[in-house]
Amino acid sequence: MTNEEKYLSIFKESFDVDEATARTLKYQDIPAWDSVGHMSLIAALEDAFDIMMDTDDIIDFSSFEKGKEILAKNYDIEF
Amino acid sequence: MIWELEKFHDRTAILDEFGGAVTYGELAAEGERIVSAAGGRCLVFCLCTNTIGSVAGYVSFLNGGVVPVLLNAHLERSLLEELLAAYEPKYLWVPAEMADGFAGMESVYRVYGYSLLRTGYPTEYPLFPELGLLLTTSGSTGSPKFVRQSYANILANARSIVQYLELDETERPITTLPMNYTYGLSIINSHLLVGATLLVTDKGLMQREFWQFFREQGATSFGGVPYTYEMLERLRFFRMDLPSLRTMTQAGGKLTPELHKKFAEYAGSKGKKFVVMYGQCEATARMGYLPADKAVERCGSMGIPIPGGTFRLVDADGGTVTEPHVTGELVYEGPNVTLGYAESGEDLIKGDERHGVLETGDMAQFDEDGYYYIVGRKKRFLKIYGNRVNLDEVDRLIKGHFEGLDCASAGVDDHLYLFVTDGSLADEVKDFIVVKTGLNQAAFKVIVIDEIPKNDAGKTLYKDLAKYYE
Numbered sequence: 001m002t003n004e005e006k007y008l009s010i011f012k013e014s015f016d017v018d019e020a021t022a023r024t025l026k027y028q029d030i031p032a033w034d035s036v037g038h039m040s041l042i043a044a045l046e047d048a049f050d051i052m053m054d055t056d057d058i059i060d061f062s063s064f065e066k067g068k069e070i071l072a073k074n075y076d077i078e079f
Numbered sequence: 080m081i082w083e084l085e086k087f088h089d090r091t092a093i094l095d096e097f098g099g100a101v102t103y104g105e106l107a108a109e110g111e112r113i114v115s116a117a118g119g120r121c122l123v124f125c126l127c128t129n130t131i132g133s134v135a136g137y138v139s140f141l142n143g144g145v146v147p148v149l150l151n152a153h154l155e156r157s158l159l160e161e162l163l164a165a166y167e168p169k170y171l172w173v174p175a176e177m178a179d180g181f182a183g184m185e186s187v188y189r190v191y192g193y194s195l196l197r198t199g200y201p202t203e204y205p206l207f208p209e210l211g212l213l214l215t216t217s218g219s220t221g222s223p224k225f226v227r228q229s230y231a232n233i234l235a236n237a238r239s240i241v242q243y244l245e246l247d248e249t250e251r252p253i254t255t256l257p258m259n260y261t262y263g264l265s266i267i268n269s270h271l272l273v274g275a276t277l278l279v280t281d282k283g284l285m286q287r288e289f290w291q292f293f294r295e296q297g298a299t300s301f302g303g304v305p306y307t308y309e310m311l312e313r314l315r316f317f318r319m320d321l322p323s324l325r326t327m328t329q330a331g332g333k334l335t336p337e338l339h340k341k342f343a344e345y346a347g348s349k350g351k352k353f354v355v356m357y358g359q360c361e362a363t364a365r366m367g368y369l370p371a372d373k374a375v376e377r378c379g380s381m382g383i384p385i386p387g388g389t390f391r392l393v394d395a396d397g398g399t400v401t402e403p404h405v406t407g408e409l410v411y412e413g414p415n416v417t418l419g420y421a422e423s424g425e426d427l428i429k430g431d432e433r434h435g436v437l438e439t440g441d442m443a444q445f446d447e448d449g450y451y452y453i454v455g456r457k458k459r460f461l462k463i464y465g466n467r468v469n470l471d472e473v474d475r476l477i478k479g480h481f482e483g484l485d486c487a488s489a490g491v492d493d494h495l496y497l498f499v500t501d502g503s504l505a506d507e508v509k510d511f512i513v514v515k516t517g518l519n520q521a522a523f524k525v526i527v528i529d530e531i532p533k534n535d536a537g538k539t540l541y542k543d544l545a546k547y548y549e
Contacts, residue, residue: 035283036519
């Protein structure tokens with residue numbers, strides 16, 4: 001599985017949404033992505049990519065797109 | 080009157096993240112206008128947010144003899160409609176942008192982004208003179224069961240909290256819990272008593288704006304349910320530099336002993352206080368607390384009774400437990416034990432049904448030195464992210480909506496399992512209960528089984544379900 005696929009599937013599973021929805025998703029767009037959902041998402045991403053994210057990156061992680069940028073820039077994950 | 084607002088006339092009572100500020104003097108003056116617009120004592124449903132308008136309305140109503148019912152502004156609409164029908168309040172206090180959603184209700188006053196809407200219901204139920212406030216027991220399943228709190232209850236509990244947390248006017252608590260939730264409200268109630276400044280925000284721990292506001296305004300304390308502390312750990316909280324922070328409180332369920340220890344040790348090493356507390360809406364808010372200097376030593380304990388209260392344990396035969404490490408139901412006595420419940424408007428005239436004694440439904444033990452430990456629950460409910468969720472009520476909601484479906488719910492705190500016999504309805508059942516409770520879907524899991532285990536009398540054997548999730 002590519003990183004892109006892994007990333008996408010974590011979004012789909014964490015929030016129970018389809019691909020099209022996942023790709024444009026922003027924090028609090030849907031009830032599932034609240035603070036609880038955010039924590040599950042971060043936990044799943046950390047497990048999948050074997051990383052430990054910093055506080056700043058966790059609280060800046062405000063959308064599907066922004067999350068990819070953060071992972072690419074600060075954790076050397078290539079998409 | 081609960082608060083002597085004029086005593087702190089020039090001090091700031093509430094600050095929000097957008098630069099909004101209200102002094103105690105302004106709060107007092109605005110309060111008179113709000114209450115006069117409502118025409119004196121009556122029932123008002125407040126759709127709460129952590130904003131200046133929401134808090135100012137609540138404070139004005141309570142201080143002015145108007146009885147508020149505090150509900151989450153995001154409560155599902157059909158559940159709200161049921162509550163409105165059961166209680167027929169004279170007014171709604173709602174965020175101004177929501178006012179248009181209530182057709183036929185006239186806005187009679189508007190301030191701080193909130194509107195007072197006259198409902199026009201024909202009935203006005205009489206209110207018991209000492210009745211001050213109504214709160215929901217679950218906060219989420221929209222049960223029409225409200226807890227009736229008196230003015231004396233609210234004042235007594237707020238004073239106890241001020242005493243044991245040693246609050247003064249230099250405190251600046253930041254909101255991390257909804258104000259319609261009894262624990263969140265107790266923070267507001269106690270701090271306004273001493274002239275402190277409330278920092279209100281609807282932003283959460285997982286948002287940059289929250290921490291910006293926290294740092295810019297020098298927050299001194301916050302409260303959290305167990306889930307809050309799990310999130311803080313995940314956020315690498317122990318590495319954050321928060322010089323203004325003095326106190327962290329925890330309630331709304333039992334923290335794991337590991338997490339209790341971590342936060343207690345962190346607080347101890349940084350010169351901050353970590354205070355584990357115990358309470359229920361039926362006791363206004365707080366009943367017990369573990370003094371900060373005992374947080375490490377008595378890890379896992381919820382502490383001792385708050386000032387003015389007493390605990391005792393009652394065993395299965397109704398006798399009082401006198402030996403340490405013996406389990407009994409925790410019974411609390413104190414001036415903050417609420418009047419009782421209401422299930423509809425007719426109950427609002429009812430007087431004090433508890434007479435200062437509350438059987439908590441929690442099973443507990445005490446140690447040799449009198450520190451109490453919660454070990455279980457008598458009733459079938461879970462705490463999901465700090466919200467009490469009654470499992471029987473969940474079953475009723477599902478059975479009511481899905482005709483002919485056999486189901487049973489069970490689980491552990493923060494994890495609710497919905498057992499159903501018809502797999503084709505699994506997704507629908509989950510979606511339904513997520514919408515009804517307004518809680519994150521991560522807490523719910525549907526398990527399909529051949530049949531719900533029952534005894535000969537047809538009673539569900541919930542214990543037999545435990546093997547599926549333990």
